Amino acid sequence: MFQQTIKKSVEAVGIGLHSGEPIRLILEPMPVDSGIVFVHANSNTTIKLKPQNITETKLATVIGKRPNAISTIEHFLSAIYAYAIDNLKVTVYGNEMPVMDGSSISFCMLLDEAGIAKQNRTKSILVIKKEVKVEQDGKMAMLKPAKSPIFNFTIKFDHPAIGEQSFRYKFSKKNYIEQIARARTFGFSRDIQYLQSINLALGASLENAIGLDDSGVLNPEGLRFKDEFVRHKILDATGDLMVLGYQVVGEYSAVASSHELNHLLTLKLLENSNAYEIVRVPEYKESKELVKVFA
């Protein structure tokens, strides 16, 4: 299994969730062993994707130091994990990734448009060797060894449209596109009103999120899946693991986890050097299985 980048440069324009302004995004191929590199275009700042460069995780995952930081990278990174991209330049003309429709499907389509290019060096993956777990205020996130990536998530919201939802799936690019990529982010209208009063979430609308009031879903088109909420949490977790800079191979399980807790999980993993290993895919004993799941 070889490293991958994209065949040609592509670009997209979308609204910034917080600024409410149009944001231009350009994806370009990169040579082998470059990794995923963000460029904050307005300041010409280059920021390599790694957990140490994540500076905030409260409302969204933010990479780089403000004012030259890029916010809300998680949905984009989720698509990068699914497409097994190793090397890519991501130039953003603004302080946040465009929100698109609140899921990762637009980024998947952009990667399809660019095409995937195999490169002439073997790919490395991050294999989980020992269980690592973080807990906080009744929330939990953990990683444990598995032959290929598996995701489990449970959420519980005291809300008539959500309630308790659990989702488990064995990752493959095909399963991701069919079951996860179209699941949108969601927000409660009272939270949005508060955020907008402090000049955040100015771009939030029913075009880029599931909106909820106290009794139900506000979007006239309804939900894309009955359990769209928990599926979106898996979309987020996939992106949060990609912050490690590699496709993670192991079983992820979470109860009510957040970007913050997922970030703490990646940091705890890196502190335990016997809990993981960076492996060249040909040397990984389940490599045949992996070629199938990332195909």
Ligand SMILES: [Zn+2]
């Ligand atoms: Zn999200």
